[in-house]
Amino acid sequence: MKITVIGTGFVGVVSAAVYASFGHTVVGLDIDEKKVASLIKGKVPFYEPGLEELLLEQQATGNLSFTTSYATAVANADIVIIAVGTPSTPEGKANLSYLYAATKSLSKYLKEGAIVVVKSTVPPGTLSGVDEILAKTATVGYELASVPEFLKEGTAVYDTLNPDRVVIGATKKHVFEILSELHRPLNTTVIKVSPESAQMAKYAANAYLATRITFINQIADLCEHNGSDVQEVITAIGPDKRVGGHYWYPGFGYGGSCFPKDVKELAYYSRTVGEGHNLFNKINELNSERIDRLLLNYAEKIGGWKGKHVAVLGLSFKPNTDDMREAPSTKVIPWLAENKATIVGFDPKAGDAAKTVVADSGLKVVTSIKEAVKDADVIIALIEWDEIVAFDYGATKLDKKQFFIDARNQFNPSIITKWGYEYLGVGRE
Numbered sequence: 044m045k046i047t048v049i050g051t052g053f054v055g056v057v058s059a060a061v062y063a064s065f066g067h068t069v070v071g072l073d074i075d076e077k078k079v080a081s082l083i084k085g086k087v088p089f090y091e092p093g094l095e096e097l098l099l100e101q102q103a104t105g106n107l108s109f110t111t112s113y114a115t116a117v118a119n120a121d122i123v124i125i126a127v128g129t130p131s132t133p134e135g136k137a138n139l140s141y142l143y144a145a146t147k148s149l150s151k152y153l154k155e156g157a158i159v160v161v162k163s164t165v166p167p168g169t170l171s172g173v174d175e176i177l178a179k180t181a182t183v184g185y186e187l188a189s190v191p192e193f194l195k196e197g198t199a200v201y202d203t204l205n206p207d208r209v210v211i212g213a214t215k216k217h218v219f220e221i222l223s224e225l226h227r228p229l230n231t232t233v234i235k236v237s238p239e240s241a242q243m244a245k246y247a248a249n250a251y252l253a254t255r256i257t258f259i260n261q262i263a264d265l266c267e268h269n270g271s272d273v274q275e276v277i278t279a280i281g282p283d284k285r286v287g288g289h290y291w292y293p294g295f296g297y298g299g300s301c302f303p304k305d306v307k308e309l310a311y312y313s314r315t316v317g318e319g320h321n322l323f324n325k326i327n328e329l330n331s332e333r334i335d336r337l338l339l340n341y342a343e344k345i346g347g348w349k350g351k352h353v354a355v356l357g358l359s360f361k362p363n364t365d366d367m368r369e370a371p372s373t374k375v376i377p378w379l380a381e382n383k384a385t386i387v388g389f390d391p392k393a394g395d396a397a398k399t400v401v402a403d404s405g406l407k408v409v410t411s412i413k414e415a416v417k418d419a420d421v422i423i424a425l426i427e428w429d430e431i432v433a434f435d436y437g438a439t440k441l442d443k444k445q446f447f448i449d450a451r452n453q454f455n456p457s458i459i460t461k462w463g464y465e466y467l468g469v470g471r472e
């Protein structure tokens with residue numbers, strides 16, 4: 044098949060490369076000339092393990108190319124996949140302007156019978172907006188579908204090649220058939236539903252996971268009051284198959300480009316339909332205030348942040364990415380700066396990005412953990428990069444009182460204590 048993927052962010056580039064690897068002819072399109080120039084040279088403009096290798100491989104086969112031209116990309120495409128961002132507006136609503144702009148731009152080049160697939164995360168009902176725009180300009184017949192994406196950053200290539208399911212939202216039999224055929228090499232369950240259900244399922248999946256994280260964070264907060272250890276609690280509840288032992292790491296709250304925005308959209312939508320007192324508004328509120336709460340709580344335990352040398356380890360929003368969207372560091376660092384701490388930061392990949400994102404906070408970014416911790420009164424292991432978890436903090440212990448904040452409960456408290464640090468986790472002593 045001839046496929047065009049519009050938008051070359053995580054979802055777009057990974058999808059384009061994976062569909063190319065199935066033997067289809069894929070064109071990736073973006074209006075950002077710099078991004079496209081970089082992709083044409085085989086360089087992915089962000090860090091995602093395994094993606095550059097796949098990209099180069101598929102470019103070499105001739106199956107994958109990139110362009111900024113709608114005319115070139117859309118005119119021959121059997122399937123046009125829209126994978127542009129839908130960031131939050133200040134009121135929490137999903138901003139659909141990129142989606143609609145892309146729809147407008149592609150509309151005049153569509154070939155007869157092409158399927159326009161919305162992969163971006165969009166509120167249920169959005170396809171009618173897309174249809175309206177297409178109908179104004181398109182001179183041919185076309186079909187519409189919604190195929191949400193469930194990949195995670197940091198494991199995006201693996202997730203796309205090994206999905207738990209593919210969800211196809213459409214209304215016509217032949218559209219289901221063509222899109223099922225497109226995903227056949229994945230050898231996974233294909234779930235066929237209406238476009239609205241597919242879109243709602245995407246929000247439901249992300250909101251459920253965000254709720255699960257918020258729930259365990261709340262349990263962790265209670266553990267602090269009674270000497271129980273949230274990690275032991277997780278071990279004790281996980282074997283119940285209805286609960287499960289995975290995706291349960293307490294910490295500084297969820298971040299990234301998806302959970303915060305999708306919960307906000309669901310909360311906003313709930314308010315607009317008169318359901319504003321539901322869970323999603325509360326989850327959003329609890330997650331938004333979490334970092335302040337924790338830092339205030341630690342302030343009591345460490346004798347205040349003022350004048351402390353703090354090493355913040357892990358600046359991206361999660362391991363194996365340089366993405367800093369809604370990263371805990373973007374709240375922690377300005378908060379510490381405001382509270383008169385001196386901050387040194389380290390990240391295996393996001394150091395340069397951090398310099399711009401938290402530019403005003405006086406953050407000094409260094410290139411090794413050793414350098415980051417060399418004067419530290421407090422070490423905050425904020426993100427669980429392998430390198431940060433595996434580091435020998437015993438070898439760098441200073442001859443002074445030092446606190447070790449294990450923000451993702453990744454360390455063995457007794458080892459950290461044995462090395463001479465005062466250990467502070469989340470929901471554990």
Ligand code: UGA
Pocket residue numbers: 164192193194195196197249252256289290291292293294295296297298299300301302360361
């Ligand atoms: C998330 C979903 O997991 C994907 O299924 C979805 O496709 C994607 O959003 C999206 O909508 O595009 P992602 O944001 O890449 O993927 O990352 P996750 O690994 O799910 O982590 C999200 C946030 O939750 C991170 O801040 C992470 O630190 C936090 N988290 C995750 C926890 O606090 N505890 C956990 O147990 C797991």
